[in-house]
Each structure stands twice: as structure tokens, then as C-alpha cells.
Amino acid sequence: MPFKQETREIRQERKTLIVAIILFINLILISSQIILRNQRSLLQTVVGNLVTPFQVAWQSGSDFVVNQWQRYFFLRGIYRRYQSLKEVQTKLKYQNFLMKKELRDLQALQGLTVQFQDYLVARVIAVDSNFPYHVVVIDRGSSQQVVENQTVINLDGDLVGRIVKPITLFSAAVRLITSSIGGAGAYLESNRLEGFVTGNGNASCTFKYLLGNRPVKVGDRVLTSGTDRLFPPFIVIGQVTAIEKDYLTQNIQVKPYFVDKPIKHLIVIRHEEKN
């Protein structure tokens, strides 16, 4: 029987392992020379396919960490910044409100300047709490050439009423158009049908003397017609809120615009309209 002189005995498992390692190395060598259809070697393809998921995972992981880190630094102190910005925003909103109000007043005055040659801004100093839709008192009187029957409008140009007695040096009474005494010549803007608006003693007025067969719609605007020779024409009064058919005429309810707006400042038109 043949025998080999082994100087150092290696266990069979280890021998197999050594051979497997060497064979594996050889296979790698061979695979590096097998060119696939994608013009890359088998080794490159296999290594690429094995390594790419780890590369992608690594890149995604590092991107995630970097993004979270940047986000953390970005978010640090964000609450304080948020509070300060909110404060600034509140200030700006308030400024915006003030400027809008100022602009509205200026536009109203500018509009009045175009429409009327001479007017006077007055402040309401008294309202009769028992009859709030009847008379108010303003702080302009005969010393500012305020006379009876002058037209009074609010800052938006809506008809409020007219000057009535008593008129003192520094005050005057304004009879509102919602007062049940008096009235104003008016017409419907949509079809120019004329009538007469008189107050009901509450927040509404009645448009009278319109024939029953005339078309009227809820929401139509009502303006002064000027035919009463008290109020200048084309001043906005309000809008139609309800229509009731009578025998010959229609009972039309009109809500003046000024009742829904602040009545602190009013404008007294001292002369008739320019146009």
C-alpha cells in the first residue's frame, strides 16, 4: 500500500475548506473573464448586484441621517421664531386694519369731494335711546353754516337723513330716513321706477306708491331720485328686503344701508350736488 509522508497532519474538514477557498478564488478569476450581454464581466455584474443594494441602503441611510440632522438644527428655536413672527403678524394685521379703515375713509371723502363741492364731517354726540331710529344729534351747528334740510350721509355715502331743528351754534339734529316723519323721493336702480321712501320707526323703510304690476325683485337697490327737492339724486338708500302686493300698489320693504354700519361720523352736505 502506498503511504505519504505527511509532516503535519491536516484534518479532513480543513483540507476541504482550503480546497473550497482556492476553488472559489479560481471561480472569481474565471467569472472576471466571462463577458455578459451588458458588456460587463460576470464578476462585475455579480459584485454590482450584490453591492448596489447596500450602496443604496447606505446612501439612503446617510441621506436620512443628514436630513434629520439638518432638520433638527432648522427646528431648533423654531418655536421662539414662530412666536416672534406671530407677534409681528398680529401687529401687521392690526396695522393693515387701521390702514384699510383709513383708506376707506379717504376714499369716501375723495368720492364725496368728486360728487359734492362742499361738505362737513360731523360726529354724532347724542342718540335718543327711546327712539334710536328717529333723531341723532351732531357736533356741528350754525357756526359751521349748518342749516335746515341739508342732506346727511355716512362715510360710505349712504343716505342717513337731513338736518332739522333745533340747530344751535355747535350742534344740530339729524332726522334719520328711518324716522316715521318725513321721507325721501327714491327710485329702484334696476328699472328706474320712482316712488317715495318713508321710515317705519325701526330699522326699515317702506317704498310707497309703486303700482302693483311693476316688476320688483328682492335685493334691488334704492337710490334718491331728487324729485322731492330735499335730497340730491343718486344717493344710495338701501335695498329691497320684502315685497307685499296690495290692491293697486306694492308695499315694498327697504332696509337702509346705514343701519348696519357705525354711525359715529356723518357727513353734512352743505350745498347741492355739483353735477
Place this chain on the structure above:
Amino acid sequence: MKRKIKIIYLALLIVAQVLLWRNYPTFRFNIDFLYLIIVYLAIRSSFLTSILAATCLGIIADYFSGGVMGVFAFSRTLTTYLLTIASRFVDLRKNFFIFMMILISLFLSNLMANIFFYFIFNFHITVNLLFIQPLLTALIGTVMVGLNPVKELLDVY
């Protein structure tokens, strides 16, 4: 003295194979002297030496055969592993067994190399590699080792 003669003997085999490859490339797959060295080392040397020598000689064979690096190294390494196991059970005093061992092992080794060459790299060297080379190498190997003085000199028993 014996050791030097062994080394010279093996070196002559290498030179003979290299000369064959360089001068007669047409016959490069007809005989493999390097395989005789591999067989001898598998019989006589330690496991690690024979495996590493087989790998190195396989790479040399790859280089000179003009094929693909690693193919012969792979097949020769695997064959050497089998030879180291088989050699324990073969009576090397009989030349027939030496012949058969070289023939079968080289056939298997070349079959494996041929699988790589033919099916992966589309090289057509089947007949020479599978049949002629194992036969000629086994014949020459048996002749070179089979003589009793040579057996004594190379410690083949």
C-alpha cells in the same frame, strides 16, 4: 542528492512543457507534462503543498494555453484534491494503476475544463483535451515513472 535529482527532474518537465507550448502551439493540448508533476506532488507531498502547486501549475497552464485564466487552475486543484484521497488506496507499485490514475484523473480534470471552455467561452477543443491528452500523458507518465530505478529515485512505492 535525491532531492536535487527530484527537483531537476520536475524542472525538466516544466521546461519540456513550456517548450512544447512555445514551439509547437498546435500540440499544446496533446500532452501535459505539468500534470505529471501535479500527480507526483499529490502522491508524495503534503496536502497543502500539492494543492498550492496544482493551483500554480494550473495558472501557468492557463497562461500558456492561451485560454481563460483560472480554468485549468480550477480543474487541476479539484483533481489534485481527489488524487490526494485516491492515492491512499492505489497500489503505485503496479504501473497499470499509475496509468489508470493519470488517465482517469486527467480525463476528469479536462472534462471540467472543457465544460468551462465549451459551454461558457465557446472554445472547441474537445477531442484533444478529453481523449488524446489524457491518453498520451498517462502513457508517457507511466513510462517515465514506471521504471524501477526511477521509482526508487522518486520514492514512488
